[in-house]
Each structure stands twice: as C-alpha cells, then as structure tokens.
Amino acid sequence: MPSSHGGVVATPHTMSTRAGVEILQAGGNAVDAAIAAIAVQGVVAPETCGVGGDLFALVHRPGEAAPLALNASGRAGSGVDAAALRAAGHQEIPRNHPGAIPVPGCVDGFVALSRLGRLPLASVLAPAIRLAGDGFPASEELVRSFRLGRDLLAGQESAAPMLAATRVGATVVRPQLAETLHAVADGGRAAFYEGAPGAAISAALDGVITADDLRREQADWVEPLSVDVWGAIGWTVPPNSQGYLGIGACAVLERLGWGADPADPGDWHLMIEAYRALAAERDVVVVDPAHVPVGLDLLLDPARLDAVAASVDPSAARKRHPAALAAGGTAYLCVLDAGGMGVSLIQSNFSGLGSGVGAGSAGFLLHDRGRGFTLVEGHPGELAPGRRPLHTLSPTLWTRDGDLALLLGTRGGHVQPQLVEQMAAWVLGAGQDPDVAQERARWTVSLPSEQPAGSHVYMEPDVAPRVVDGLRRLGHEVTPVDGPQSGWGPVSLIKVDDDGARLSARDARVETTAVTSA
Structure with missing residues (x-):
C-alpha cells in the first residue's frame, strides 16, 4: 500500500x-x-x-472550507x-x-x-x-x-x-x-x-x-452537496449526478447504528437497506438541474435523511421502498x-x-x-433540447475539520453510489486502511426499475456462509457471483491520515490499475 x-x-x-x-x-x-x-x-x-x-470533478484547495464542483456534462x-x-x-x-x-x-x-x-x-x-x-x-x-x-x-x-x-x-x-x-x-x-x-x-x-x-x-461550476457523517463531511456534485446517493446512504447508515462487523448479517443488511431506501427516488430526482423536483438544498437535509432511515426495518428487507420526495463505461x-x-x-x-x-x-x-433521459411524456427527465440527462457519475471528496480526508470514486454505472457507500463505510466509518478495504467482498443491488419488488443482492465470493444465510433470512434474494467483478470498480481512493500521511491501494479487480507516489 x-x-x-x-x-x-x-x-x-x-x-x-x-x-x-x-x-x-x-x-x-x-x-x-x-x-x-x-x-x-x-x-x-x-x-x-x-x-x-462527459466529465465531473471536485477540487479541494487548502484553506478553503468547501471544494469546487464542476459539472461538465x-x-x-x-x-x-x-x-x-x-x-x-x-x-x-x-x-x-x-x-x-x-x-x-x-x-x-x-x-x-x-x-x-x-x-x-x-x-x-x-x-x-x-x-x-x-x-x-x-x-x-x-x-x-x-x-x-x-x-x-x-x-x-x-x-x-x-x-x-x-x-x-x-x-x-x-x-x-x-x-x-x-x-x-x-x-x-x-x-x-x-x-x-x-x-x-x-x-x-x-x-x-x-x-x-x-x-x-x-462546463458549469456548481454548488457542491454535502453531508456530515462519521466525523467528516462528504462532498459531491449535485444532480444531474447521482453522487448524493453515495454520501447520503452513508449518513443513513450512520443513523441506523451500523456496527462495522463484517461477520454480522445485520450490518450487511443495514448497509444494503440504507442505499435501497435513498435510491428509491433516483430516476425522478437525478435529472437536469433545472427540473429536479426537490430543492437541491433539501436533498441531504438532516430531517429528510432521518425520515429515510426511519423507513428502514432492521429486521427485514422491504419489498419496495417509497421515494422520499415528500421532505432523485467510465x-x-x-x-x-x-x-x-x-x-x-x-x-x-x-x-x-x-x-x-x-x-x-x-x-x-x-x-x-x-x-x-426517459421517453415518458411529462417526466422531469424526458428527452428535450438543451437538457442534461441523468448521470451515473458519482465522484466524492471528504474533509475533516477543513482538511482533506479522502478522495473516493469508481466506475460501475448505476452501482457507483453503492460502491462509494461500502468503501467510505470501511475507510471512514470503520477506520480501515485502503488496502484492507479494497480486498473486501462487494455487493450490488438492482435498481427498482430493473427488478420486481424485493431486495435482489449480487455478492462477490468469500463472504461467510452465515452472512449469506442471514441476509436470506432477513428477506434478501442473494445471488453469489463467480469471482471478483471488474465492473464493480476499479475503485480509486487516497486517504489522508491524521498525521498527514497519504495512503492508497490499487483495486486488483482490473489489471491495469495503478497507484504511484510522486
């Protein structure tokens, strides 16, 4: 590392x-x-x-409280x-x-x-x-x-x-x-x-x-979205990026009392349900910025995240989570x-x-x-001249007390926020080093629009049988996949320790990935 x-x-x-x-x-x-x-x-x-x-970016400049956010879609x-x-x-x-x-x-x-x-x-x-x-x-x-x-x-x-x-x-x-x-x-x-x-x-x-x-x-410089979680602040680009789902799911997970125990099916359940609960609204919220049906300043509002967390049942997977609108190759x-x-x-x-x-x-x-875009007439994401489409791109940047704590992102289409949630949870929530977090088995869930009601979880191998069995008892349909998935990454990240040391590790799921100190 x-x-x-x-x-x-x-x-x-x-x-x-x-x-x-x-x-x-x-x-x-x-x-x-x-x-x-x-x-x-x-x-x-x-x-x-x-x-x-297209391109999205977040830039941290020392001494500045918030990063710059660029939407070049x-x-x-x-x-x-x-x-x-x-x-x-x-x-x-x-x-x-x-x-x-x-x-x-x-x-x-x-x-x-x-x-x-x-x-x-x-x-x-x-x-x-x-x-x-x-x-x-x-x-x-x-x-x-x-x-x-x-x-x-x-x-x-x-x-x-x-x-x-x-x-x-x-x-x-x-x-x-x-x-x-x-x-x-x-x-x-x-x-x-x-x-x-x-x-x-x-x-x-x-x-x-x-x-x-x-x-x-x-290209537009935009106001970044942020959320407080695990003693840090997670930052991302607002819709038409889906990035808020990753940092928001982390905040929901913290509210649910996640214990960071990789052997506990209940902790896996909370991580999966935190994402599913927030992502229920994705296709309506992640649209052209001028047509987002929720005020951008409300997307990660603490009261709204409290309501999302309250919709999660710690003892069972919900068949389908309601959208939280009442409070949206790489x-x-x-x-x-x-x-x-x-x-x-x-x-x-x-x-x-x-x-x-x-x-x-x-x-x-x-x-x-x-x-x-969608072809559904009247939908806020309907194809129209001059509009920006829903974007799966989900870069994140994390600060603590004004200093940079973590740079984190991945490819993976609609699963990007899911991978961000998992990696941020292990690195920031559990305090693990990047090399340990990169080696952990990952899961993904289907979008509600792509599957019938229910939690459909796909999971890399090397997860303890008691975890898989426990998730099934909690109502998740778990499908093991054959080996580490190159499409569930590569995750790139750089963590900054309290003493200023910069830690990183390559994601071995893709053979070309590389990390180098200069």
Whole structure:
C-alpha cells in the first residue's frame, strides 16, 4: 500500500498514473496532473472514456472550507424529438440514435479545470498527444472490449486503430486523435467545438447537434452537496449526478447504528437497506438541474435523511421502498499533490464503448449519456433540447475539520453510489486502511426499475456462509457471483491520515490499475 507525504496519483491505468506523476514532477499541481491522467486514459483505454464523453470533478484547495464542483456534462442537441421516438414505437432511446448522444462536455471540462492549474494546457496534454501519435500497447480490457464491440463499431473510422489490435500488447496508434488533442492544446475549446472535431460530431449525428449547440459552453461550476457523517463531511456534485446517493446512504447508515462487523448479517443488511431506501427516488430526482423536483438544498437535509432511515426495518428487507420526495463505461481517478490540493475526477463514455458512433476523422468515439433521459411524456427527465440527462457519475471528496480526508470514486454505472457507500463505510466509518478495504467482498443491488419488488443482492465470493444465510433470512434474494467483478470498480481512493500521511491501494479487480507516489 503506497504511503507518502508527497503527491499521490491513483487511476485505472498504469499509463494514466504515469502521466499524472510526470506532470507533478514537472511542477504541475493536482489539477494539471488529473487532466493529464484522464486525457491519457481516453487515449489508452477508449473503452472507458474519451473526449467524446462527459466529465465531473471536485477540487479541494487548502484553506478553503468547501471544494469546487464542476459539472461538465453535455446537453441534448436542438434536433432531438422525444415525440418522434415514441411515435416510432420506442420505449427507450436506442444506443446509437442521435438522441442518445448529447454534446460531449469533456473538453470544456479540461479548459475549465486548467484555469486552476499551474501549467499551460499544451504541456498538460502532451503525454496524451505523445501516446496517441507514437502508439501504446493494447491492454487485455481494450482488446476484449473492441472484440465484443466489433459489430457495433463496424465502419466507424474512429474505431479502426483499436479494432486492428487483436492481441494483448499489440501497438495501437491513434494519429487522428493526436491531431484533435493537439488542436485543443493550441486553440482551446474553440478549436474543438467550433473546429473540425465539432463539425465531425454534427455530421455524425445528421445535424441533431447544431453549430449553436456546440458553441454553448458545457462546463458549469456548481454548488457542491454535502453531508456530515462519521466525523467528516462528504462532498459531491449535485444532480444531474447521482453522487448524493453515495454520501447520503452513508449518513443513513450512520443513523441506523451500523456496527462495522463484517461477520454480522445485520450490518450487511443495514448497509444494503440504507442505499435501497435513498435510491428509491433516483430516476425522478437525478435529472437536469433545472427540473429536479426537490430543492437541491433539501436533498441531504438532516430531517429528510432521518425520515429515510426511519423507513428502514432492521429486521427485514422491504419489498419496495417509497421515494422520499415528500421532505432523485467510465474512468475515475484522484490526485493529491504535495501542497495539499486534491482532485476527484470522473469521465465517461457511459456504455463502455459509448454509442458506437464515432466522430469521423476526428479520431474519437461518442458517448451515449442521452440514454439517461426517459421517453415518458411529462417526466422531469424526458428527452428535450438543451437538457442534461441523468448521470451515473458519482465522484466524492471528504474533509475533516477543513482538511482533506479522502478522495473516493469508481466506475460501475448505476452501482457507483453503492460502491462509494461500502468503501467510505470501511475507510471512514470503520477506520480501515485502503488496502484492507479494497480486498473486501462487494455487493450490488438492482435498481427498482430493473427488478420486481424485493431486495435482489449480487455478492462477490468469500463472504461467510452465515452472512449469506442471514441476509436470506432477513428477506434478501442473494445471488453469489463467480469471482471478483471488474465492473464493480476499479475503485480509486487516497486517504489522508491524521498525521498527514497519504495512503492508497490499487483495486486488483482490473489489471491495469495503478497507484504511484510522486
């Protein structure tokens, strides 16, 4: 387990971690290193993220009581039409339909974050440009993902370099992406959104995204949400991120008297039910910020969380929890520099390879985050021009007495807040070191919209039989899974001890993950 009083970089890929360390050693701060690392991640692991997707981030600056929160998620194009999709018989937005592809917010996120950095954007993007132009060895995950997505990506020019990599270790060269990144390095957002890449996006979507849509900035600094729990404050980005479910579930869990005993089925039950109780409202609350049906300042209100906790039965799993409205493919990384600045950053394509639509000769794939919209007429999350969709991305940042205590996040789609709850509980609630917490078996539960009433729990192996049997007696339908799940992570985290030591540990569920001290 790496321990340091200097900088630490924790990412899902060795080359991303190496890029972050390179930038720290060149005099950059945590923001510079985070941009460099996520840009490299989009080059070497396009099955997780890229400039065709969205970005969220939290930034802790020493001496400031609250972190900065960035929502760089894109908006639906002017040409989307929910009524036409309904008339065509669709109940959901098809993965490769233009309505599934909002304007990518990632590059606007780079530009907004770079204003907090020390180095010019050109220097920060240099490692990604170098790897895209010179090439890099294909990972097992890249080869597997593009082999499985071959039919989806057939004919997409932007996917050709990865489709050609049919074996692990084969060299992948992405000259078109290198050119796009070089344009951003030289010309900023205008070179991307108003230049050749933007034109390629619009052409790929038959004009559903217009030049005016692309000119509108997609990155907004927003007020973070927070909750007091376990002597710390958990922070996240508000809806349209679902991040509040993770930190909120921790607060509910504390209210339920969780005992942190891994051998006690009752403690497992409380952790599962704390999440299920709060998440019952997700699909109605996690929508475009202008349409959230609850005041953002009330989402984590103590009285509201008290009511959620009161809905949990310690002796039995509820068939279905009521929404608490009366009171809503990914890469996560974190960086902490020697000066104490910390960044919690997440970036995504959504469905692994995204929509399956590429931006032509611009060299990158487009996300399908628009599938977070619904086609239900009148729903606050209904697909409409200019709206932001429900986002599963859930970065968190934790402080104690004004100092940074933990950077924490993961990939995993709708299960991200569940994994955040579990890891925060073990690291902050139980005081475990990151290496111990990373090795603990994880569970996930299905969304209410995806399963009939009842608690449907999927659990990694190595959980004591008495725990599994006890959960079943409490009314949970428990399904063991075959081995550790790569999709339930990788979790990246950096913990800061009381003496200022920085502790981290890689998540072995994904072979490319890496943590390095700088």
